[in-house]
Structure formats: structure tokens, C-alpha cells
Amino acid sequence: MQLIDDDLDLSAYLQEPEDAHKIRKASDWAEDVINDFWRPKEAPKAGLGFGKTRHDFEIRRGEVTLWAGINGHGKSQFVGQVVLNQLRDGQKVCMASLEMPPLRTMSRMSRQAFGNDRPTPDFVRKFHRWTDGKLWLYDHVGACRTETMIAIIRYAADAFGVDQFVVDNLTKVVDGEDNYNAQKDFVNRLCMVAHDTGVHIHLVAHVRKGKSENDQPGKFDVKGAGSITDLVDNVFIVWRNKAKEEAIRSGDLRHDRNEPDTVLQLEKQRNGETEGDYRFWFHPAALQYLETTSDTAHQLQMNMAEGMAV
Template sequence: MTLIITPDNTDFSAYMAETEPSVKVLPVESWENALVAAVNQPEHITGARLPWSKTHDKIRFRPGEVTLWQGINGHGKSQILGQAILGFTAQGQKSCIASFEMRPVSTLKRMLRQVSMNDQPGEAAARQMMSWLTGKAWIYDQLGRAEPRTLAAVIRYCAERLKIDHFVIDSLMRCVAGEDDYNGQKDFVELLCRLAQDCNIHIHLVHHARKRENEDQKPGKFDAKGSGAIVDQVDQMLTIWRNKKKEKDVDKALRVPGGSISEDLEKTPDCLLICDKNRHGEWEGTVALWYHAPSLQYTPDSRRLPLNFMRDRGYDA
């Protein structure tokens, strides 16, 4: 079954120390083969893919980088990130989720609906998913506040012992003193960037955006709560924006006896995935998504066909 990592069942003491400087100071010729390979091979996009094929030449998740997943509270950022993790699993990659706001069983119940593609999965579906996740997914069981030094040890342990590719932190504000602790935020994100590089993994950091007076306005990279250094330091920034106006319009249309949804409204996206920063790629822009409520999945078009993660390679190809 999926391993639940806790301080009680795991000794992190060997992973509390910083990397020795001597390990990082290397002669320039150490990179000779890598440089020659880069010169001889044409540029091509690499890294783990999101579940939707229309994003594959735009956004990727590479070792040694940090992605900030931003969104207004209640707009589905953790839910979409969980779906992305299932896509990474289908691509043969390993992940650990550290959610300081949800219990492990709650996290797994949401993943079960996404994997089973319906809202009432049974015991057989649960056991099938757990078998599929064995050796590929872990959860760090810690609710409430998380100490940066302890979390750094957990990340080092997961990278060295479990050979994970992706580490999810949900969320930033559970790891610092508060929204006005700008120095703590800067130091923590700097620590994550260093850990991603030292451990050669991808770290996904969930963060809240400021809630505007009107939720119909899409947040951007200047709307992240707290220090501006958060966005400055990460490699990628993805904003999740849920189309609350469409939800109200749909509800209004269906409340009328015999009411129906217009074709234009149906084709309007339920959610936008906005890339505001892509340090190692040229593309920045917006990806339209549609929500399939029974499976808690976001899909690539208005047909709302959920993805079968255990059958496919983690995307709608």
C-alpha cells in the first residue's frame, strides 16, 4: 500500500544537515560531456507532462526546479495539482505529497475519484488504485505547521531513499510564520530552490493568491500573497482560476423550468490554467479546461471526457 511517512516511523536525523560545500565545488571539466551533448543535440522540450496533450509543448516539469501553483482559496489548485501527480505516476514517475491542510485519507479519497472516473468508487476500485500507486506514491502525514528544517530533511530523505521525482508542499503559509513574514517566505522558497537542485527533483509549492473584490478578475503573478521574492525565485508559476461567473450563469439557466445551457456557455471554459512565468521555456499563456464533476477531473475540452490514468500514459493522447 502507499507508504504514509511520519516522524514516528522514519528517522530523519541523517538528512538534517546541509550538503557539504566540497560536494558542490567541482572543476569545470566535470561538465564537458554534458556541454558537448547539448551542442550536438537540437533543442527539445523535456520533463514530466501535464495530463492534457495540448500543454505538452508548452509546460514541463524538470528535475532541479520549483513550480509555484497559485490560486484564490476554493479555486481548485490542490485538486488540479493532485490530478497532475496522477499523470506523473502514469508516466512512471514517483511523488510524495505533503499536505498540511488535508488528512491522508481525504487526499486519497479525492485521488480515488479521479482515478476511478466516477463519484461512487467501491472497495475494489480503492484496492486497485492502491496497488497501482504502490512504489510510486507517498504521503507525508503532518497537519498544521511544518518546520522548514524538518521539511528539508523529509525532502532529502525522499530524494535519496525513495528516489522520488516530485515533492508537493501544500501550502507555503503552513511553513512560515505568517503572511507578513516576508523574510521567512524568501528564505523558505530559497531553501526549496536549493533542495530541488541538490536533490535533482521537482518541487511543487501551493500558494494562495489575494482575493480581489471581484472573483471574475483573473489573478496574476503580482497577486501572490506575501513577499514578491516568492515569485522571483521559482522557475515556473501556474495560476488556477475557476470561472465562478459561468457557474452562476449555468445555475441560473437550469433553475428555469425546461431551461438549458446555450452552446456558447457550454463552450466557455470552466477553469483556466495560466502560466505567468516559465524561466526555462519560451511559452507563457493560458490553457482552457472543463470540469467533469463526478471524477473531480479537469478535462481538455467541452466534451468533459475524464482520463483513465491506469490505462493511458497520463494524458489525453
């Protein structure tokens, strides 16, 4: 894991490239179209890293995915596990966790990687060595100007060749949930920089609280401008089953413990054919999201030979 300093000179990345919207002949895409039709179902691709979503969703280059959920429902934590899956599968990722310092980010990811709440010192050191050349963190907590965030993404793509970039979250870049024009402008620029660089951008955002946290929200409940979900390519909603948690705490034996702890809702996929819900069970000690009730927390398998290049 490497840090991108907050005082980095980004002047070279603050301007949009002149050839951002260059015109190319249609035949340039022939091989890509053939691959789109004929690539084997089992061919390597970047997915979320879960078996149940393997054939339904692909993290495609140049797209923007919105991860939304009610505050406290675990969306950032879920994205953290997805990032671990990406690193395991050979992707390079940069994270801008604007609500949490790098220490907290890496502590949580170390716990998820270890599969328990007390990762050993040796494991932590090995895990951090393994992330070198795979994972970068933007060393900044708090508000971030739109221009700076766009420049950081361009810099990470150019300097480190990252495949994916996480912006967590929208409210730290655009202040005020009713600042609709600024939100639309920022998300539109995210889509442009994703297209220009080929980086897949993950944007974390909040949804409005409804009458009850027990009601599952949808894409129309995302806080801010309605254009946010229109502009992005994919929309996921992370919902935490707090009714189940409360029933278990209160000893309500009538509650079905086989109900999922978390539901991941794929609400939009512009370039895919699948939408729907995926059920997960949460392991509190490991902070891991498991795919079935019989799954157990697991430790990340690290090939150290792949994790040392910078």
C-alpha cells in the first residue's frame, strides 16, 4: 500500500486533455465487438469477486458505478471487501476514503483479509507488503474540491496505471444534498475521466431515510440530483437488515435467522442484462459478507511474488 500525499503538485492534471473527445473510425472497435459476442463465459474478467454475481456483473473499463445506502448500512465496508477481491484478482486500485484516515481504512481491510478481529502482526506486515504495486490511498480526510479529485484520478491512472478508483463519498466532494447542479457536474466529469482513462470509478453516496430503515430503498432514493443515477453506468444499493439484528438482540425466537443480514441490490446496469438482489450474511469479527449461511470467514490468499512491484 502506498499513500498519495495531499500536497502533491497536480497542476499537470487539472486541465482536461485536448484529445478527450477525439473522433475515430468505427472499424477501430471491430475486435472489441467480436470479443463482446464471443468471449467465453469463463474468460477472465473483473467482477465483484463473489460467486453469485460472477455471471451477472462485470466491472468494465471506463464506467462509473454508484454504491448507495442509508448511513450506517455498511456500503463503504462492503466496497472495501470488493476492493480486496479486486486486488486478489490482479486489479490495481486507488482509494480516496475522505471520511476515514488511511490508518482506519487499512485496519478494517486487514481485519477483512485476516478473517478475524485480531490480525497478527506478522499477517498485517505481510498483507501490507502484498498490497505494494496493487493498492494506493489518497492521504486526505475531509472536503475535497471537484477539480482536485478529478486531477487525482488522472494522476493515479497516469503514474500507477490503476484499473479502478474509489471515491468515498460524494458529500465530501460536493457539499449540500440540494446542490444539484454541482452534483450533476461532478458526476458528469467522473464519467468523462473514466471514459478518457479507462479507469472504472466507484462512487459512494447516501440515500434518503424513508419512514423506516427496515424499508429497502431504491435508486430513486439516492440523495441529491436525480441526474446522478441517470449519468452513472451502474447502481448498487447496500441495505442492512436491522430488523433481524434487533430481533436477535431481543431474543425474538420467531425471527428467521436464515434471512440475509445484507441485501445487495443491482438497480441499474447500462451495459449488462441483469438486475436484481443478492443476499449476504455478515461475519462481525471478520467484517466479511458471506454468500450462504454455511459459509465461514476466510483468510485472503496472498501470492507474495505478485505484490512487490511498484
